[in-house]
Amino acid sequence: GAVVSQHPSRVICKSGTSVKIECRSLDFQATTMFWYRQFPKQSLMLMATSNEGSKATYEQGVEKDKFLINHASLTLSTLTVTSAHPEDSSFYICSAAASQSNYGYTFGSGTRLTVV
């Protein structure tokens, strides 16, 4: 079945540094990938929709200069948290869809980011 690999699973970084999270579709081509953020004991909040070869579409309230998304190929999207601060500490999850349909998406295993 469809597999999405997300790395790293955990990262601790110092305040002010940048962190890159990768999301790869392993056995299918994903024209669209999604990045979510999940706060403790809360649901997933869609941050942005990543389209291969074009700019990402950000949800209202998400800082596009802080959360840089690149979808350079049909199997890879990256989320870079720039100049990270402790309030950026969260669980970030990506998902991907192989084609447009009323269909469940495949999720990565998530990245726990801790900014100290």
Place this chain on the structure above:
Amino acid sequence: GNSVTQMEGPVTLSEEAFLTINCTYTATGYPSLFWYVQYPGEGLQLLLKATKADDKGSNKGFEATYRKETTSFHLEKGSVQVSDSAVYFCALDTGGFKTIFGAGTRLFVKA
């Protein structure tokens, strides 16, 4: 707009008890409905889905029926196990490439 409402947790049950997690939705058109499960420290996994009214999704002993008349998609399992302890998310998709999630319901199953 589209939304999903699910019962607040946590839900605590003893092993082999019957489980129901309520989920209702508001949507324009004819959405597909999903239940996802998130085990501790992991991402979400699709548990089951239903794409049209009266469809029943099932997997690993879990079931949910798409009820258009009551706009509901309640999750049930006849006999829960400790390994079912997780957070369960109800979700809908209207086909516009955006999945709307409920707030999640945490389930604890005691041995």
